[in-house]
Amino acid sequence: MGQVLFVVWRESVEALLVVGILYAWLKNGDADARRGLPYLWAGVGVGILAAIALGAALVGFSEVLSGDAADYFQTGMVLVACVLIVQMVLWMKRHGRTLKRDMERSLQQSTRNGNGWGVAVLVALAIAREGSETVIFLYGLGFGQSGHVSHGDILAIVLGLGLAFLTFYVLQLGGRVFSWRHFFRVTEIMLLLLGAGLLQTGVDKLIDKEILPLGISQVWDSSRLLDDSSTAGSMVAALTGYRAHPALTNLVAFALYWLVVGWLARRAGRAPAATAGRTV
Numbered sequence: 001m002g003q004v005l006f007v008v009w010r011e012s013v014e015a016l017l018v019v020g021i022l023y024a025w026l027k028n029g030d031a032d033a034r035r036g037l038p039y040l041w042a043g044v045g046v047g048i049l050a051a052i053a054l055g056a057a058l059v060g061f062s063e064v065l066s067g068d069a070a071d072y073f074q075t076g077m078v079l080v081a082c083v084l085i086v087q088m089v090l091w092m093k094r095h096g097r098t099l100k101r102d103m104e105r106s107l108q109q110s111t112r113n114g115n116g117w118g119v120a121v122l123v124a125l126a127i128a129r130e131g132s133e134t135v136i137f138l139y140g141l142g143f144g145q146s147g148h149v150s151h152g153d154i155l156a157i158v159l160g161l162g163l164a165f166l167t168f169y170v171l172q173l174g175g176r177v178f179s180w181r182h183f184f185r186v187t188e189i190m191l192l193l194l195g196a197g198l199l200q201t202g203v204d205k206l207i208d209k210e211i212l213p214l215g216i217s218q219v220w221d222s223s224r225l226l227d228d229s230s231t232a233g234s235m236v237a238a239l240t241g242y243r244a245h246p247a248l249t250n251l252v253a254f255a256l257y258w259l260v261v262g263w264l265a266r267r268a269g270r271a272p273a274a275t276a277g278r279t280v
Helices: 002-027 037-064 067-095 099-112 116-140 151-173 180-208 231-240 248-270
Strands: none
Touching: 002 037, 002 116, 002 151, 002 180, 002 231, 037 067, 037 116, 067 116, 067 180, 067 248, 116 180, 151 180, 180 231, 180 248
C-alpha cells in the first residue's frame, strides 16, 4: 500500500505541476491565450483516458497469458518499470530547470497561430506520459496483476491523490524550507531506491526461472537486524531492494544498478541548460 501511495503521490504532483504551469500562463495571458483554456481541460481528459486505457490493456493482456508466459510478461514489466523510473529521474534532471519556459514557449506558439488543438495535444501528451508511467510503475509493483483492485489499493490511490493536491498547494506557496527543488531532489532519491527494489524483484524472478545464475545462494544473513519477510522489512525491501540473505547475483545487480545510475546522473547534471531545454 505504501508503494502505491508513493507512486501515485509523486506522479500526480508532477502532472499537477505541468497543468498548473499551462493553466497559469493561459489564464493570465491575453484574449487569445484564454481561449485555450477549454482545450487545456480537453487535453487533460484525453491524457487521463489514455492512461486508463493502458492500465486496462495491461491487466487484460496479463489475464490472457498463463503459466510461464504470464511470469515472463510480469517480469518484463517489472524491469520496464525500473528502467522508466531511472529515465524519468534523468529527464527531470535535464529538463526540470527549463520545463516552465519550454512549455510556455510551446503554448505561445500554439496560441499565436490560433491553434487551440495544439494546446490540447501538448497537455494530453504531458498527462498521458505521467499517467502511463504511473500505470507501468504500479503494474511493476504487482498492482492489478490478479485482475482485481483491493480496498487497500483504492485507499492508497485516494490518499496519494489527496496528498498530491496538498503538496502542490504547499509548494505553490513557496518557501525556503519546502520548495520545488527540495521536493524533486528528495523524491528523485526515493524513486531511484524504488527502482532498485523493482530491479531486485526482477532479478529474483529471473533466478527462479534459471535465466540468471544464482551464484552464492546466501552471502550473509541480516534477518536478525531486519527480516525482509516481516511487515517493516518487506516494505524496506520493496522500496530499496534490501535483502536479508541476498544471493551473489542480487548483490552484483544492485551494485551495477547504482554504478550505472550514478554515471548517468552525473552526465545529466552536467548537461548545459540550452541542450537540456530544447524539447519538452
